[in-house]
Amino acid sequence: MATWGYGNDNGPATWVKSFPVAAGTRQSPIDIVPTAAKCDTKLTENPLTVNYSPEPAMELCNPGLSVKANIKSKSVIKGGPLEGEYKLEQFHLHWGSADKQGSEHTLNGKMFPAELHLVHYNATKYSSFGEAVDKPDGLAVFGIFLKISDKPHQGLKSLTDVLSEVQYKDKSINIKQEYNPVCLLPDNINKYWTYLGSLTTPPLCESVTWIVFEEPIEVSEDQMKAFRALCCGECGSAPIVDNYRPPLPLGNRQLRASFQ
Ligand SMILES: CCCCCCc1ccc(S(N)(=O)=O)cc1
Numbered sequence: 001m002a003t004w005g006y007g008n009d010n011g012p013a014t015w016v017k018s019f020p021v022a023a024g025t026r027q028s029p030i031d032i033v034p035t036a037a038k039c040d041t042k043l044t045e046n047p048l049t050v051n052y053s054p055e056p057a058m059e060l061c062n063p064g065l066s067v068k069a070n071i072k073s074k075s076v077i078k079g080g081p082l083e084g085e086y087k088l089e090q091f092h093l094h095w096g097s098a099d100k101q102g103s104e105h106t107l108n109g110k111m112f113p114a115e116l117h118l119v120h121y122n123a124t125k126y127s128s129f130g131e132a133v134d135k136p137d138g139l140a141v142f143g144i145f146l147k148i149s150d151k152p153h154q155g156l157k158s159l160t161d162v163l164s165e166v167q168y169k170d171k172s173i174n175i176k177q178e179y180n181p182v183c184l185l186p187d188n189i190n191k192y193w194t195y196l197g198s199l200t201t202p203p204l205c206e207s208v209t210w211i212v213f214e215e216p217i218e219v220s221e222d223q224m225k226a227f228r229a230l231c232c233g234e235c236g237s238a239p240i241v242d243n244y245r246p247p248l249p250l251g252n253r254q255l256r257a258s259f260q
C-alpha cells in the first residue's frame, strides 16, 4: 500500500483512491475570496478568545511530511464560530520549494510561502483528539499565513534554530526553554474568515471548523530555508517542500468573515 504524499505518484490527485471523502462536499483548503464572504456580526458579538499556556518541554518532531510540535499543557480557545472549548493538540506547517508557493488556503488565488496550522479538538464534547478527529464538530484549526520580511519571526526562531536536530524522519527533540504557542499568533486575531471544512491531509476527515486569520505573521528567508532543509526520510532523502494540498471548491458552503 503506497503511502500518500505530495509526489506525482502519491500526491493530492491520487488520495481519493484510498480516501473517498477527498471528493466530499466540505473539503479543505479553499480559495478565500473576501468579497464573497458574509460579514457575520454573531462572530464579533462573541469574540474568539485564546487561553494558551507555556509548554515546559515542547516536543518537536519530523513525521516525514511536515514538522510538528505536540502540546501537553492546557491551551484552549472558545468563542467566535465555536461552541464549547477546544484544546490545542499540536501545530505544524506547510511550505513551498520557493516563496511563490506553499500555503494551502489561498487569498484571491494568491499563495503565501507557507501556512501554520494550530490544531484544536472539541474538549467539551470529546475526551481526546482521536475521538474528535472524525466528528463534524470535532476540530478547530487556526490557519495563519506566513509572509517574507527581512526580520526573523522571534516566536518561530526558537523552532527554526533547532530544525537541524530533527532533519530526518522520526527524529524528535524537546525545546528546553518553555514555549508559549501564543507567540505564533498574529497581533490582530479579531479579523478572520471561518468555514466548515476538513483535514487537508489523509484521512481528510470533514471535522474541521477552519479559522483563517487575515493578518499574516512575518518570517525571514533564512527561516524558510530552514524548513526547506528538513528531509522526508533519512540522510540523503528528498527535502520536505511543497507539502500543500491545492484548494478545493467551496461549493454550497458559506464563507463567513468576522469583519467588514
Ligand atoms: C486518525 C489520526 C488522524 C490524524 C490527523 C492529523 C492531522 C491534523 C491536522 C491536519 S491539517 N493540515 O488539516 O491541519 C491534518 C492531519
Ligand SMILES: [Zn+2]
Residues within 6 Å of the ligand: 092, 093, 094, 117, 200
Ligand atoms: Zn496542516
